[in-house]
Amino acid sequence: MAVSGRPRALYQRIADKIRTEIAHGTLGPxxxxPTEAEIAAEWETTRSTAVQGLKVLVNEGLIISDRPRGYFVRSRRPMVYRPQAEFRKRPLSPEMDAFLSQMAEDGREASQHIEVRVVTPSPEIRERLRLREGELVAVRRRVRFVDGVPYNTNDSHFPLSRVQDSEIMNPDDIARGANTVLAELGYEQVRALDEFSIRMPTPDEADRLQLGPGTPVAVHLCTGYTQDGKPVRAVTNVLPGDRHVITYERSRPPLGSNPKIRLATESDLPTVTExxxxxxxxxxxxxxxxxQYPPRAERIRENIAAGECWVVEDEGVPIATITIDAHADGDFWTSEEACEPALYVHRMVVRRDASGLELGSAMLDWASQRAADQGKHWLRLDAWRDNERLHNYYASRGFTHLRTVEASGRRSGALFQRPAAHEHGIGPKLSSS
Incomplete structure (x- = not known):
C-alpha cells in the first residue's frame, strides 16, 4: 500500500498558489x-496564517512588502554580467564606457559612485594578494546604478605600496582604466582567476545595494596576475540575484594547437597501441x-626500446604517434635503395578529434628535418596499397610515388619518398618537450 506524504500546511498552500500565479504570468511584475485580510477570507483562515504564507514568498525573493501599500510581485529586469569582457581589446576610453553603452542600448540610464579608501584587507583579500600581516590596500569602492537603482558593487583592491602615488588613488573615473594604469606601473595583468559564490548579503552589502529581504547575491572574486604570476589586483563584485544574469562565453582551443613531440617510453606502449x-x-x-588486425605490440615495444617511436602531446594529452627508423624493409626496397641514406616512416597516427590541424604534415616535416640532421638523403614510407586517398595525401605533401610492390602476405607496398629537409610548411611546428 502506498504511503502518502504529509499534507502541506495551509500557509505553504497559500504560498504555492501565489507562486504558481507568478510563474504563469497571472500576476505579472x-x-x-490581495491584502492579508482578503487572502485570509479566501482561505477561511486567520490573518496570521496569510501573513506566514506571504513571508515565504518574500524570503524567496518573489514578492516585496511595501507597507502600508501592501505586497507586490518583484519586478525583475536583469543586467547581463560578462566577467570575461574585462580582458577584451578595446580603445583607450573611460572604464565606464562599456557599462554605459550596454545600458544605453537597452534604453536605460547608468551611473556610478566611487570612493577610495586605504584599509586593512580582509583575510580573503590578503590571501589572494599574498600580503604580509599589516600590509594595507587601496580599495576603489564603486556602486553602479541603473535607472537610479543600485545594481551591483565593484570593489577593487590593490597593494598600497604599488599604487599609492598613482591615479588609482583618485575617486574619479580613470579615462584609460585602472588596468592600464597598473600596466604603466609595471604590473600588466595577463590572466585572472574568477571565483563565484552564492549567499545572502551582509548588512553592509544590503545597505549599499538597498536590498530587501529574501534577495541572495552572487559574489564574484577576481584576482589578476602578471606574467610572472604575481597577484596585483583583487576585485569583489556583489551582484544581487534579482538584477543580474551572469553570462560566460567559452571556447575550446582545438586539441593539437600546442603540440610537443617526445620519445616514447616503455610506459607509453598502451598509449601507442590505443x-x-x-x-x-x-x-x-x-x-x-x-x-584490420591486432596491433603488433611486441614490434611496438622493440621500436620504443630502440628509440624509434615518438609520441605527440598537447598539454600532456597524447594525440599522435610516429615511428621512424633507418631500416629498409627487404620486401619492398631494393638492395641499392637500402644502401642509400634514408629514414623510414611507420605507424603514423593522429587522433580523429585532433584532425584538421595538419598534425600529420607537421610530423612528416619533423621527420624530414630529423633525416637531414642525420645526414640522410630521403624520407621514405610504404603505404597501404588499396588506400588511394592516403596515396593522394602523401603526393600532396611532396612525396613521389616510386612504385607499388605486391609482397606475399603484405597489404602495404605503395612506396613513396621525398628529399630529406623538404618541409611542406603547413600545420604546427613540433617542438621537443
Whole structure:
C-alpha cells in the first residue's frame, strides 16, 4: 500500500498558489497581491496564517512588502554580467564606457559612485594578494546604478605600496582604466582567476545595494596576475540575484594547437597501441580495410626500446604517434635503395578529434628535418596499397610515388619518398618537450 506524504500546511498552500500565479504570468511584475485580510477570507483562515504564507514568498525573493501599500510581485529586469569582457581589446576610453553603452542600448540610464579608501584587507583579500600581516590596500569602492537603482558593487583592491602615488588613488573615473594604469606601473595583468559564490548579503552589502529581504547575491572574486604570476589586483563584485544574469562565453582551443613531440617510453606502449586501434576503428567505419588486425605490440615495444617511436602531446594529452627508423624493409626496397641514406616512416597516427590541424604534415616535416640532421638523403614510407586517398595525401605533401610492390602476405607496398629537409610548411611546428 502506498504511503502518502504529509499534507502541506495551509500557509505553504497559500504560498504555492501565489507562486504558481507568478510563474504563469497571472500576476505579472509589479502586480499588487490581495491584502492579508482578503487572502485570509479566501482561505477561511486567520490573518496570521496569510501573513506566514506571504513571508515565504518574500524570503524567496518573489514578492516585496511595501507597507502600508501592501505586497507586490518583484519586478525583475536583469543586467547581463560578462566577467570575461574585462580582458577584451578595446580603445583607450573611460572604464565606464562599456557599462554605459550596454545600458544605453537597452534604453536605460547608468551611473556610478566611487570612493577610495586605504584599509586593512580582509583575510580573503590578503590571501589572494599574498600580503604580509599589516600590509594595507587601496580599495576603489564603486556602486553602479541603473535607472537610479543600485545594481551591483565593484570593489577593487590593490597593494598600497604599488599604487599609492598613482591615479588609482583618485575617486574619479580613470579615462584609460585602472588596468592600464597598473600596466604603466609595471604590473600588466595577463590572466585572472574568477571565483563565484552564492549567499545572502551582509548588512553592509544590503545597505549599499538597498536590498530587501529574501534577495541572495552572487559574489564574484577576481584576482589578476602578471606574467610572472604575481597577484596585483583583487576585485569583489556583489551582484544581487534579482538584477543580474551572469553570462560566460567559452571556447575550446582545438586539441593539437600546442603540440610537443617526445620519445616514447616503455610506459607509453598502451598509449601507442590505443592510438593505433583508434585509427583502425575509424578506417573500418569508412570501409577501408587498412590495419584490420591486432596491433603488433611486441614490434611496438622493440621500436620504443630502440628509440624509434615518438609520441605527440598537447598539454600532456597524447594525440599522435610516429615511428621512424633507418631500416629498409627487404620486401619492398631494393638492395641499392637500402644502401642509400634514408629514414623510414611507420605507424603514423593522429587522433580523429585532433584532425584538421595538419598534425600529420607537421610530423612528416619533423621527420624530414630529423633525416637531414642525420645526414640522410630521403624520407621514405610504404603505404597501404588499396588506400588511394592516403596515396593522394602523401603526393600532396611532396612525396613521389616510386612504385607499388605486391609482397606475399603484405597489404602495404605503395612506396613513396621525398628529399630529406623538404618541409611542406603547413600545420604546427613540433617542438621537443
Amino acid at each position: 509589479g502586480a499588487r497581491l 592510438l593505433w586501434e583508434h585509427a583502425a576503428t575509424w578506417l573500418n567505419s569508412r570501409g577501408i580495410d587498412q590495419w
